[in-house]
Amino acid sequence: MKVKRNSRRASKTTGDIEVSKKNTTSYARLRKEIYEEWKKRWNYTTHFCRSACKIALAILNGWRKRARKGESKEKPVAKKLFMQLDPELYKFYGDKIRISVKPRQFIFIDLKFGEYQKRFIETWKEGKLKVGESTINEKKIVIPFKKEVDMSNPKDWIAIDVNESNVTAVSSNPHILRIDTKELRTIHTAYFNVVREIQKLSKEHPRIAERLMGKYSGRRRRKAMDACHKIANEVVKFAKEHNMGIVMEDLKFIRKCINRSRTLNRRLHSWNFRKLQFYVEYKAKMNGIPVVYVNPKKTSSLCPVCGGRLAANGHRLLKCEWGYVNDRDIITCLNLLRMRGVSVAPESLLMTAREERIMIKY
Numbered sequence: 001m002k003v004k005r006n007s008r009r010a011s012k013t014t015g016d017i018e019v020s021k022k023n024t025t026s027y028a029r030l031r032k033e034i035y036e037e038w039k040k041r042w043n044y045t046t047h048f049c050r051s052a053c054k055i056a057l058a059i060l061n062g063w064r065k066r067a068r069k070g071e072s073k074e075k076p077v078a079k080k081l082f083m084q085l086d087p088e089l090y091k092f093y094g095d096k097i098r099i100s101v102k103p104r105q106f107i108f109i110d111l112k113f114g115e116y117q118k119r120f121i122e123t124w125k126e127g128k129l130k131v132g133e134s135t136i137n138e139k140k141i142v143i144p145f146k147k148e149v150d151m152s153n154p155k156d157w158i159a160i161d162v163n164e165s166n167v168t169a170v171s172s173n174p175h176i177l178r179i180d181t182k183e184l185r186t187i188h189t190a191y192f193n194v195v196r197e198i199q200k201l202s203k204e205h206p207r208i209a210e211r212l213m214g215k216y217s218g219r220r221r222r223k224a225m226d227a228c229h230k231i232a233n234e235v236v237k238f239a240k241e242h243n244m245g246i247v248m249e250d251l252k253f254i255r256k257c258i259n260r261s262r263t264l265n266r267r268l269h270s271w272n273f274r275k276l277q278f279y280v281e282y283k284a285k286m287n288g289i290p291v292v293y294v295n296p297k298k299t300s301s302l303c304p305v306c307g308g309r310l311a312a313n314g315h316r317l318l319k320c321e322w323g324y325v326n327d328r329d330i331i332t333c334l335n336l337l338r339m340r341g342v343s344v345a346p347e348s349l350l351m352t353a354r355e356e357r358i359m360i361k362y
């Protein structure tokens, strides 16, 4: 968060002791080299020396890396003065901060902030956020808010199945989320046809063909990735709303069976599946949602109620010998939950695709 401050004092601790001449690369050496002089000049709490050394080293080492690659020649000079305060050095009060300068000596700085920042401060007051290492320059104070999330124990779990025409998510609590992915397939097939035309061209005009190919495959990839992002966002939003962890099929096992088949549909399915799974996982982690994987073996051939074999029963439906009938994607999800050892509410077992919650367009 950026907070305007109304005082300009206390920003002089990142000083101008030159360290680049000595080729220092370690924090300990740098601190040893400058500490005496630093203490003579400023006599602030030693924490400030530590912070100044850390910043100076980060700048220096970044520069050395670039210099080795030949990207940067001139030695770095700290033009804009700023300092970093770890939580030991300052105390946040919501509308002001208190900075420790020396033992038992403080500077108070009143904070100016807008509506956006205010929301974070209110949440902080409720004890739901913590403040992290703050940065101060001559114009503003940046105070990061941290949220601690429990990634270990969600109340419920949601299993996700990706197939050629949709993404189905079934939760243990019970909810179904179904996202139509036919358009994702259309993106692929449309471009697949274009690519075939370009290939025909390549014998006579190899250069033009190459350029076109680059253009169209890039466009296809971007469109498909965009669609995958949107689908993953929906899945993660759904899991977050219901405080659920995510169960997915382990790709190690999927790879074996998919790569053997050569049809376009299967190949695209595997492409989409991997991308989607990747996006779902990282978006979930950003939101503090745990993700686990299970071996998908037999998830679509056994009954989630009795464990017996399932037989086809009309379009996309499966039925067991005791009469349990459900959509095959939902059955896959239910089995994933069971294999993960998640206790599934009886209502979840009875949910059908007809009760699906949302469809998104992209």
Ligand SMILES: [Zn+2]
Pocket (backbone or CB within 6 Å): 303, 304, 305, 306, 307, 308, 320, 321, 322, 323, 324
């Ligand atoms: Zn059964």
